[in-house]
Each structure stands twice: as C-alpha cells, then as structure tokens.
Amino acid sequence: MTTQTAAAKSETPAPRAGGRTxxxxxxxxxxxxxxxxxxxxxxTSIADLVVxxxxxxxxxxIPGVYDMGGGLSRTIGAVRDRVPGGRPxxxxxxxxxxxxxxxxxxxxxxxxxxxxxxDVSRDVRENVISAVERVTGLEVVEVNITxxxxxxxxxxxxxxxxxxxVE
Numbered sequence: 020m021t022t023q024t025a026a027a028k029s030e031t032p033a034p035r036a037g038g039r040t041x042x043x044x045x046x047x048x049x050x051x052x053x054x055x056x057x058x059x060x061x062x063t064s065i066a067d068l069v070v071x072x073x074x075x076x077x078x079x080x081i082p083g084v085y086d087m088g089g090g091l092s093r094t095i096g097a098v099r100d101r102v103p104g105g106r107p108x109x110x111x112x113x114x115x116x117x118x119x120x121x122x123x124x125x126x127x128x129x130x131x132x133x134x135x136x137x138d139v140s141r142d143v144r145e146n147v148i149s150a151v152e153r154v155t156g157l158e159v160v161e162v163n164i165t166x167x168x169x170x171x172x173x174x175x176x177x178x179x180x181x182x183x184x185v186e
Contacts, residue, residue, distance in 0.1 A: 075109040077150035083134035085170040087112030129168040
C-alpha cells in the first residue's frame, strides 16, 4: 500500500477551546468517487497540536530530561498539576511550525545535573524525529533544542501537599 504525503495545507483553521484557532495540515490528499481505491477516498488532516504532543512525549522519554519549558511555564505547570482533576501538559516547552509536508520543532529542556547535555540533546532529537515522522508521516526538517536549566541533585521536589507540623 502506498501512502501519499501532504497534499495541501488546510486553509480553514480548526476551532479550539477558548475561541482560538489551530492550524491543520493535510497529509494525504485523496480523490472522491466510487471508482477510486478505498485507501485513496478522502483526506487526512493533522492538527498542529498533534505534532506538539507527539514531540513532547518523545522528548520526555529520554533519560536525563527532567522537565520541559521555561521557568514561568514550569511554575504555572506545577500549579496546574496540583489542581484536582488537572492533567499534565505534555506540550509544555514545545513549539512547532507545520507546513504541507514538513515540520520544524523547537524544544525547551531542563536536564539533570551530571548528564552530558550534548548526548541528551542528540538522543532527544533522534527520538522526536523518529516519533513524529512515524506517527504523522510529516518530514521533520529540524529539531532545535534550548537547555534552559539544570536540575541539581540537592534541589527539593515540589511538595505534593502541605505536611502538618504536629501529629
């Protein structure tokens, strides 16, 4: 079976919660009509948010990556994670630019102290490219990594809840 890639960029952004819009990219341009083979009937579009999530998950899989995002986004994320019913934001620290057939990805990382940053960056880049290309079919042209911070071993974990001072 042959898969077509990227027929055209969607001209109509998909609505998102809060009234904002989000771009989508068509990755298979299909034909219409009963005379066409079944896999070619219709069209597949991938939202930019999908690429953000896939890249975020793939980056976090690499040993040595402690967290993602800049200082303010990590602080807001820590508060958000403590709210009951809140879910972690896997897209924090990930920016993407998606074209018709290609995508470029920017990542903001916090690495563990003692790990070679160049090795972690290489491993993150390889894993992100592999995951995004496998899942979306888009060609990843570049993955730019910015290391914003280093987590030191003696830094305390954020408290998960208030501990009582007395029993």
